[in-house]
Amino acid sequence: MRILIADDHGLIREGLKKILLESLPFAEIHDVSDSAELFKKSIKEPWDIIISDISMPGYSGIEILKQIKTHVPNTPVLMLSMHSPEQYAVRAIKAGASGYLTKESAPYELVTAVQQILAGRKYITNRVAEVLASSLETDSSKLPHENLSDREFEVLKKLVEGKSVSEISEMLSLNINTISTYRARILDKMGLRSNADLIRYAIEHKISDL
Amino acid sequence: MRILIADDHGLIREGLKKILLESLPFAEIHDVSDSAELFKKSIKEPWDIIISDISMPGYSGIEILKQIKTHVPNTPVLMLSMHSPEQYAVRAIKAGASGYLTKESAPYELVTAVQQILAGRKYITNRVAEVLASSLETDSSKLPHENLSDREFEVLKKLVEGKSVSEISEMLSLNINTISTYRARILDKMGLRSNADLIRYAIEHKISDL
DNA sequence: ACCAATTGTAGTAACTTAACTACAAAAGCT
DNA sequence: AGCTTTTGTAGTTAAGTTACTACAATTGGT
Numbered sequence: 133m134r135i136l137i138a139d140d141h142g143l144i145r146e147g148l149k150k151i152l153l154e155s156l157p158f159a160e161i162h163d164v165s166d167s168a169e170l171f172k173k174s175i176k177e178p179w180d181i182i183i184s185d186i187s188m189p190g191y192s193g194i195e196i197l198k199q200i201k202t203h204v205p206n207t208p209v210l211m212l213s214m215h216s217p218e219q220y221a222v223r224a225i226k227a228g229a230s231g232y233l234t235k236e237s238a239p240y241e242l243v244t245a246v247q248q249i250l251a252g253r254k255y256i257t258n259r260v261a262e263v264l265a266s267s268l269e270t271d272s273s274k275l276p277h278e279n280l281s282d283r284e285f286e287v288l289k290k291l292v293e294g295k296s297v298s299e300i301s302e303m304l305s306l307n308i309n310t311i312s313t314y315r316a317r318i319l320d321k322m323g324l325r326s327n328a329d330l331i332r333y334a335i336e337h338k339i340s341d342l
Numbered sequence: 343m344r345i346l347i348a349d350d351h352g353l354i355r356e357g358l359k360k361i362l363l364e365s366l367p368f369a370e371i372h373d374v375s376d377s378a379e380l381f382k383k384s385i386k387e388p389w390d391i392i393i394s395d396i397s398m399p400g401y402s403g404i405e406i407l408k409q410i411k412t413h414v415p416n417t418p419v420l421m422l423s424m425h426s427p428e429q430y431a432v433r434a435i436k437a438g439a440s441g442y443l444t445k446e447s448a449p450y451e452l453v454t455a456v457q458q459i460l461a462g463r464k465y466i467t468n469r470v471a472e473v474l475a476s477s478l479e480t481d482s483s484k485l486p487h488e489n490l491s492d493r494e495f496e497v498l499k500k501l502v503e504g505k506s507v508s509e510i511s512e513m514l515s516l517n518i519n520t521i522s523t524y525r526a527r528i529l530d531k532m533g534l535r536s537n538a539d540l541i542r543y544a545i546e547h548k549i550s551d552l
Numbered sequence: 553a554c555c556a557a558t559t560g561t562a563g564t565a566a567c568t569t570a571a572c573t574a575c576a577a578a579a580g581c582t
Numbered sequence: 583a584g585c586t587t588t589t590g591t592a593g594t595t596a597a598g599t600t601a602c603t604a605c606a607a608t609t610g611g612t
Contacts, residue, residue: 139444140443140446140490141424141444142445142446142447142448142449143354143357143358143422143445143446143447143448143449143452144353144354144357144445146357146361146449147353147354147357147358147360147361148353148357149358149363149611150357150360150364151353151356151360152344153359157546163561186597192382194499210440212353212511214351228558232430233353234351235351235352235353235354236350236351236352236353237353238356239352239353239356240352241352242353281558281559281560282559283559283560284559284560291538292538293538293540294535294536294537294538295536296347296536296598296599296600297598297600298597298598298599306560306561306562307561307562307563308598308599309561309562309563309564309599309600310538310560310561310562312599312601313560313561313562313601314559314560314561315599316358316600316601317558317559325504325507327506327537328501328502328503328504328541329504329536331541332541335542335545360594446590460586491588491589491590492589493587493589493590493591506568506569507568507569507570508567508568508569516590516591516592517591517592518568518569518592519569519570519592519593519594520590520592520593521567521569522569522570522571523570523571523591523592524589524590524591525569525570526570526571527588527589
């Protein structure tokens with residue numbers, strides 16, 4: 133049983149490991165602390181399951197998830213997040229995740245999720261199922277930011293954190309103009325005019341976790 | 343040895359517990375998941391150390407820390423945070439914390455910190471020490487924005503409203519560079535780095551009247 | 553299966569902002 | 583009164599951002 137854990141917080145990695153080892157004492161658990169490493173390791177070696185935080189420095193979790201899924205589509209991935217399900221669950225599941233848990237979850241949920249996924253199933257909590265279901269309904273009832281594409285959303289978050297266009301372009305290894313275009317599309321889709329508006333919106337809708 | 347852990351994320355609480363138990367196998371570890379509970383439990387029962395996340399729903403960690411410190415001043419508190427030290431370290435230490443760690447920290451740091459604090463000392467990392475030292479240079483009895491001049495404050499408000507440097511320069515019939523200089527001075531005095539920080543600060547301190 | 557819309561990406565040119573630097577006037581301290 | 587710091591103000595140059603345009607790849611709809 134080979135498990136790969138990805139999270140940028142040392143304490144959290146260690147904690148997850150210990151929780152898992154309690155119920156899967158013979159598991160061979162490896163861990164990585166950033167998305168680049170996660171990507172490399174996930175396609176280079178075989179894993180029974182990958183457990184990854186969704187928000188790590190560098191490439192976003194969703195982005196890496198997609199990458200992993202194109203390279204090793206049969207390796208199941210369980211995404212963990214600090215955020216409330218609405219923010220990411222749908223995106224994660226659509227990108228091929230086998231499950232989605234928030235860190236609020238009780239430890240036994242982690243264990244259950246992992247076991248269920250190892251058994252070839254998906255682990256979708258009620259909360260996520262709900263969100264998923266309602267995401268299929270009319271999108272007229274959607275909040276403006278729910279119409280953003282994954283990339284746009286990713287850029288939105290970074291803008292809200294105060295990152296500049298060029299910083300973001302560097303983080304994502306994209307051209308500055310590309311980020312500028314995303315920003316323009318975000319503003320357009322959300323009917324806003326400035327980064328300040330974006331930040332207010334984000335605070336009001338609890339998009340950022342800062 | 344009685345340890346109280348406070349964190350709103352179940353997985354994290356559990357992880358911390360397991361990490362601590364490894365080096366302190368006889369510790370009696372309790373945990374709570376929100377600030378109200380933390381407060382109640384921290385003054386009702388005796389603890390050798392309290393380990394608390396700084397950002398929990400409800401009252402902020404700092405607020406609770408202060409409360410705890412007025413009621414049971416001798417119980418040491420170690421604060422944990424997801425955020426970079428600059429944001430909170432100084433405030434936490436001033437409010438009476440015995441130490442400040444980010445969740446990036448390696449597990450052994452947690453253990454070291456706890457042991458050092460249990461031994462009656464404080465645990466201050468280099469990063470935090472640095473920030474702490476430089477915080478003594480400015481007049482810290484005042485809120486950062488109270489050191490702004492009138493013009494600076496005027497510009498601050500407009501920046502927070504989302505006005506661009508050039509718009510402001512036009513409104514005030516001043517050179518663009520002048521506004522740029524004000525902005526730089528504001529950021530400097532307030533120890534912030536971006537307009538995004540400014541907006542967050544403003545919202546938090548209810549500076550703007552929007 | 554076909555066409556339209558959206559998404560991910562970047563180039564070029566125009567425009568805006570940041571970083572320094574500077575300096576006189578006002579305020580603050582001794 | 584004299585020295586120091588802060589404030590109000592801009593110039594120059596370098597760096598960064600926006601606006602517009604474009605186009606292939608995907609997705610979505612019928």
